Amino acid sequence: MTKLSQVNLEDIKASVKLPEGSTFSIPTYDRSNLKPSIVHFGVGGFHRAHQAMYLDELLNKGETDFAIAGMGVLPGDQRMRDILKEQDYLYTLTARDPQGNEDVRVIGSIVDYVWTPEDPAGAVEYLAQENIKIVSLTVTEGGYNFNQVTHEYDLSTPAVAEDLKDPENPRTTFGLVVAALKLRRDRGIKPFTVMSCDNIQANGHLASKMFTAHARALDPELASWIEENVPFPNSMVDRITPATTDDDRAYVAEKFGYEDGWPVVTEDFIQWVLEDNFVDGVRPAYEKVGVQVVSDVEPYEKLKLRMLNSSHQGLCYFGHLAGYHYVDDAVNNPLIEELLLRYMREEAMPTLDALPDTDVDAYAKTLIERFTNEAIKDTVPRLCAESSDRIPKWLMPVVFDNLKDGGKVELSAAIVASWARYAEGTDEKGEPINIVDNTEKKVRAAAQAQLGDDELAFLRDKDFFGDVVNDERFTTPYLEVLRSLHEIGSIKTLEKILGK
Helix, strand or coil, X not given: CEECCCXXXXXXXXXXXXXXXXXXXXXXXXHHHCCCCEEEECCCHHHHHCHHHHHHHHHHCCCCCCCXXXXXXXXXXXXXXXXXXXXXXXXXXXXXXXXXXXXXXXXXXXXXXXXXXXXXXXXXXXXXXXXXXXXXXXXXXXXXXXXXXXXXXXXXXXXXXXXXXXXXXXXXXXXXXXXXXXXXXXXCCCCCEEEECCCCCCHHHHHHHHHHHHHHHHCHHHHHHHHHHCXXXXXXXXXXXXXXXXXXXXXXXXXXXXXXXXXXXXXXXXXXXXXXXXXXXXXXXXXXXXXXXXCCCHHHHHHHHHHHHHHHXXXXXXXXXXXXXXXXXXXXXXXXXXXXHHHHHHHHHHHCCCCCCCCHHHHHHHHXXXXXXXXXXXXHHHHHCCHHHHHHHHHHHHHHHHHHHCCCCHHHHHHHHHHHHHCCCECCCCCEXXXXXXXHHHHHHHHHHCCCCCCCHHHHCHHHHCXXXXXXXXXXXXXXXXXXXXXXXXXXXXXXXXXX
């Protein structure tokens, strides 16, 4: 079978036949002349469905000053590097709308990939090249190495501690970026912009704090130079992108007639709100391809994190306990749909900032439509993963704001209770749950403890929940739902919560 590669592109385009309503395209620009000017850490499905796609659109418009080099620091990133390199860093992006139509395109904006464990010092030199203007990040919510409550950089993390001992051969994103910035400063080269694209409110501010803290542990003067000279723009990103499966690879081969080792499937919806804060204003002309380049991202990111991301948590634990595997099946249950809409309207919306250009209730309805897009095949277990990174950042700020202002917290408490029940590690049929979480042992132990004499054991972790364990406005509905989940299960508990 034909393999995806630069030399095979025209033949692939000529042979692909799609039904009416679907489209297929390949890069129209000359990739041979592209030079990396953006280095991206975290080249997963989301980055390739989002930032890399936007840049591909710009390249197709003739804006050829920017291209992407991936940079991987983890052992598993080697496989990504190898597969992409074998196919000239091309990959297939399939966006599916709810009607089943597909926009299929081969993306060409990634032109290189550096796996840093092979040569850490060489990776630093790569970042220090004058042509690198932006370093961007999708390293997940847990990739910023900070305490959930204090938000302080954790210098005791083993990999970070090793980097501080041997800063010339860094292994972490923090060590690599800081070492490269130091080289650029010492050589009189302007710094690059560090652009976080992760689902964290004020992600640019947080990235600035973490990278500067790493630098300060090495050299206070370097930290001061970074604070004064390196922009960290905030951004809000949105596109539901499930992890690539073998079925996705088989689909490309069977339907399109060529082999792609790491295609990406995503929804048709996409959004990116980006703060216009770059070194000397140097950046791709993102606004030409629909990116909202603004002076203040915060109202948009709060909308997304508290509505979409928190709703994901609202559906996933109840959905998992009820036996659903796919997100669309779960949200097609009227009880789960009503839970999400009521949470958004009664608890999330009152905590949002004014957005004159956004109909927030229409946004909520759009979210439900996106969740029920069966063509995406997004999975409930994916949304349940890394809960200890997600609930504290997305849902608990809603709780804290509502407790402070006298608002409602009953449905938020129900969502946390559903996580506590899920974290016990067995579903309602007694089958084991595979809990994917970087604090899995701690989370499971706390959930198991609530089965004994301390029903509030799960809430006692201040890193996750602050002091809500001491507030009856939260603990009362929380305990009611937790007990109900044990006694009558998820579906009947939802009926009870919603007054059915």
